Amino acid sequence: MAMRRIVCRAAMSMTCAFLLVGPAFATDLPLPVKSPRIVPPAPIYDWSGFYLGVHAGYGWDPATATFDPIAYGTATAQLGVNVTAATAPFSLSVNPEGWLGGLQAGYNWQAGALVYGLEADVSWSRIKDDTARPFSVTASSDGDDPSFTGSVRLKQELDYFGTVRGRVGLASNTLLLFATGGLSWGHVKTTFETFGLVNAANSRLTSLSATSDKMRFGFSLGGGPSGLSCRPGLSRPSICTSTSAKVTP
Numbered sequence: 001m002a003m004r005r006i007v008c009r010a011a012m013s014m015t016c017a018f019l020l021v022g023p024a025f026a027t028d029l030p031l032p033v034k035s036p037r038i039v040p041p042a043p044i045y046d047w048s049g050f051y052l053g054v055h056a057g058y059g060w061d062p063a064t065a066t067f068d069p070i071a072y073g074t075a076t077a078q079l080g081v082n083v084t085a086a087t088a089p090f091s092l093s094v095n096p097e098g099w100l101g102g103l104q105a106g107y108n109w110q111a112g113a114l115v116y117g118l119e120a121d122v123s124w125s126r127i128k129d130d131t132a133r134p135f136s137v138t139a140s141s142d143g144d145d146p147s148f149t150g151s152v153r154l155k156q157e158l159d160y161f162g163t164v165r166g167r168v169g170l171a172s173n174t175l176l177l178f179a180t181g182g183l184s185w186g187h188v189k190t191t192f193e194t195f196g197l198v199n200a201a202n203s204r205l206t207s208l209s210a211t212s213d214k215m216r217f218g219f220s221l222g223g224g225p226s227g228l229s230c231r232p233g234l235s236r237p238s239i240c241t242s243t244s245a246k247v248t249p
Helices: 002-027 069-078
Strands: 051-059 064-066 082-086 090-094 099-109 114-141 149-172 175-199 209-226 243-249
Touching: 064 149, 064 175, 069 082, 069 175, 090 114, 090 149, 099 149, 099 209, 114 175, 149 209
Parallel strands: none
Antiparallel strands: 051 099, 064 090, 082 114, 099 114, 114 149, 149 175, 175 209, 209 243
């Protein structure tokens, strides 16, 4: 009888202990924590590869020529005519300018941050200008007065041109800072002519004209930034270059 009571008390004590300790275990359980979102790193842009694009801009090509009325009068004088005076030699200057547009293509290689490549372009333009100035020539002869007046005109036009250049620069993901340089060529038409020649008797004289119509070559230098909106690609033409070209006779 005594033993049975002891066993029952022991059983009751164990039950109470579990009932009292159980809630304490539940309170100490850690709350669920949401795992952090992993954001993948932004891709680093690769500038290597072929690209094709279009460009547009505005250009100018100043030119100067010297005209000597005495030399002109002497060269065109008939036999027996003596040129005694004339307008002093003077210069004619033109500043051809106008819009241009064209196509460009190139290929880049990339080694780390260094980007280098080749690029060629061709442009069609309406870069042209002309200027004129009057002059007079005084002459004498045994017959009628051979003196005359007139004007001389200088015209120049650059109707198409292109460049073939190397490019090198440093890339910082989607930004490229570059320099470029190479060969330039262009079709330049220059005309030097006299017009409106009239002698002392108010008779019109024959005018003369000299035209140079040929390809000329020079150099091209430039540089600038290229950004994400103008990175290489068939669907993203590279138009963020700044290039100056010089065409020499």
